Amino acid sequence: MKGPTDIVDAVLAGDPAAVARMLTFVERRADGVDEALAKMHQHTGRAHVLGLTGPPGSGKSTLVSALARHYRDTGRSVGVLAVDPSSVFTGGAILGDRIRMSELAGDSGVFIRSIATRGALGGLSRACLDAVAVLDAAGKDIVIVETVGVGQAEVDVISAAQTVAVVSVPGLGDDVQAIKAGLLEIADVHVVNKADREGADRTVAELRDMLRLSHPRPGQWDVPIRRTIGTTGQGVAELAAQFTDHLAWITDNGERERRARDNAATRIRWVVEQLVADRLRPGVTEFDHAVDEVTARHDDPLSAAKALIAGLSSDTQEDFS
């Protein structure tokens, strides 16, 4: 049975089966996944990572399909990650959305995958950031991360993108309210999808009012509002052009570098925390001994902690070098 490090070369070559398997390793945090990600790291940083979020019914998945088709038509390869923090509840909907995307399924230049993790919220962010790295290393020019914008986990996930699009749709009454609640600050582009529906002008106007209240300071990105019709592809090329403009803008002003540094800092912290947590659990001799000594008051928590950290360092050298 091949482990994560065994399939790194196949992932780097863009083999869809290897990419799929690596994403499963990432979701399950299989042994060796951090080593595999380390090997892939130098091949990352090339993709444009798009985050796309909006309420259920806003036609996000159709829009993502249309975007993917546009990118394919213009010669770019695409990876799509549909993030689902609570698959128990929305599993059905996600599945339905995926089926609608199946017209793209025969195209090896498009890779589509739902990603979910049971367990901690942090787990989802990590699985998602790692999955983006895998698709990036696999040579995808564009990686689209799609979420239903409902919770903090999803805001965290989507914030890791370079360009964040928030999708609204006419006729969902509390839509704009929901956006106000948490997504306004993270939107780089607003999209009014299903723009042929009645009420599209009002939705655009409401968004414009909202943005006016948070009027950009000089030198700040002026968040555009784009109209699209996902089902026909209308407005999609213009939306993609806007994404490219935004990437150029954050590249020029250093924001792209700043986000990359945040991302690197987060990844380093996660790995350190993992290595540390692996050593601080029952069954690890040094930890059990420390617990014994502190329980018996032969040692105190602080000096026990320092001794464990000292040991950790040599363990780390031994086990991983």
Added chain:
Amino acid sequence: MKGPTDIVDAVLAGDPAAVARMLTFVERRADGVDEALAKMHQHTGRAHVLGLTGPPGSGKSTLVSALARHYRDTGRSVGVLAVDPSSVFTGGAILGDRIRMSELAGDSGVFIRSIATRGALGGLSRACLDAVAVLDAAGKDIVIVETVGVGQAEVDVISAAQTVAVVSVPGLGDDVQAIKAGLLEIADVHVVNKADREGADRTVAELRDMLRLSHPRPGQWDVPIRRTIGTTGQGVAELAAQFTDHLAWITDNGERERRARDNAATRIRWVVEQLVADRLRPGVTEFDHAVDEVTARHDDPLSAAKALIAGLSSDTQEDFS
């Protein structure tokens, strides 16, 4: 200005002003507080730590006052920690409760303190566990931790006690339901307070039914139901006797040792995580350098993490030894 380590001796001598100041250091996680706790550690493990929880209006604080009075009358010193995870909302109530306790305020054998932390839930558990250690080291025979049993944070806090009492009161309709929701598993003793009220028999019967459904296995503690009237002190001596029985029971069957080990493991983990987190933040040269290298793809997150852990060890030796 004296820091935490400067007042350890005064705390160990039981000086109330020093204890109060140390608890403030603990709440604020002042510099040096882990060092002070380390010095106090060998003087802990003597107190009987009681957790007392129940809904607002159950007369918990009056009951705690009555318990404190009983313990004082029988020659034991007492520390009370009123834990309040959301002081914004319940600050008033807590203050009111404290005023009702003021009859004990002139007695230096009783130490009463509210504890609250803004910020992370984990922060509250930690502050509380540390505060218990301070009162224990200060020589209190009994430490009572009192919470309003509403959230996970409070369940975590109360679980750290050796003996947990869940307080019910007749006539709060959804009371028993609330207990079912989260507190049933952690109750070592059930208390029906205000037992002179109409409906007390029904509350006792409901609790009994509930306990019957979770009938204890052989060798398991048989959770008793005690009736009290906090305002008159009726049933309080019997309740205290029950607490003592429970402590003897967990001591005999090894459960006390098991809880002490869990407690030690948690404390060690917290200190390690703190020492690690202190080194993984912007402004720390090694961390900034690692972020630079990973961002530039000169290094990967895994090997950067290992290098940081190796450095951590020597830093820890330097700074703290």
